[in-house]
Amino acid sequence: MKALVTGAGGGIGAAIARALDARGWRLVLVDREAGLLDAVAAGLKTPPEKLACDLSSREDVERLCTAIMRDHADLDVLINNAGIGIPGAVADLDQEVLDRHLEINLRAPVRLMRAVAPQMIARGKGAMVATVSLGGIISLKDSAIYSASKFGLRGFLAGFHQEMAAHGVKVSGVYPAAVDTPMLHHEALHGGSVLNFIDKVMTPEDVAAATLKAIDSGKLEIYVPWSASILARFFGAFPWMIRPLLPTMEKIGEKGRLKFIARKGFSVE
Structure with a gap:
């Protein structure tokens, strides 16, 4: 069995790689920084193939798609894990930052899924999993562009799941709450949403376990943890209720x- 994992040099991606390696899978690991891939590969039992790709670059993404179609027609699983999340008000963020969210979180995974779809359809099997976020269900201030990209990814997965089911191909999204990664550390110290800390902070291994569940089951949406999704889905259905309740929620989140x-053990300046 062969799986390709994007964002494999990060905390969640590395945990997914280790979980798949433990199952004896052959891996193709993708990340922008080759050094990060080397570090992950050093901890695996089976040497993976490593591909450097900046998913914010459409040219790089097209080269990656060409390599996949040329060299990995036998790919069993595609895991779109790479993502970016930079907190800030839309008016304060550079346009380049806004564009990177859309390119990395939405366009790149859609393009990669489109690239592997024909070969999986031809074989009548396969699985595609995307690491989405509860930010793809509920949108909060200072996370508008992040949620826009993740809302779009969720919508794509919902329709694509229906299309590919007829061909025996599984399409799933994993929706973590806050995960203990460098991205969350940055948010904790640099003005990210305190609502990340209302519920339990999950580990990368928790998300990796959910990813394996998605591969096996083909379930459309898997929440990590399920309990955190209840509040997110409630406010996703009634977004007008967020503003009046936000002050209370932020007090709870700030304590967390x-x-x-x-x-x-972080120092706060």
């Missing part, structure tokens, strides 16, 4: 943020 910072 401070506890997280203390537990991690």
Whole structure:
């Protein structure tokens, strides 16, 4: 069995790679930084193939798609895990940052799924999994562009899941709450949403386990943890209720943020 994982040099991607390696899978690992891939590969039992690709570059993405179609027609699983999340008000973020969210979080995974779809359809099997986010269900201030990209990815997966089911191909999304990764560390210290810290912070291994579940089951949406999705889906259905309840939620989240910072031993300037 062969799987390709994007964002494999990061915390969640590395955990997914280790989980698949433990199953004896052959891996193709993709990340922007080759050095990160080397570090992940060093901890695996089976040497993976490593491909450097900047998913914010359409030219790089097209080269990756060409390589996949040329060299990996036997790909069993595609895991679109790479993502970017930079907190900030839309008016304060550079346009380049806004564009990178759309390119990395939405366009690149759609393009990669489109690239592998014909070969999986021809074989009548395969699985595609995307690491989405509860930010793809509920949108909050200072995360508008992040949620826009993740809302779009969720919508794509919902329709694509229906299309590919007829061909025996599984399409799933994994929806983590806050995960203990460098991205969350940055948010905790640099003005990210304190609502990340209302519920339990998950580990990359938790997300990796959910990814394996998605590969096996083909379920459209898997939440990590399921309990955190209840509030997100409620506010996703009634977004007008967010503003009046936000002050109370932020107080709870701020307490959680401070506890997280203390537990991690971060210094606050």
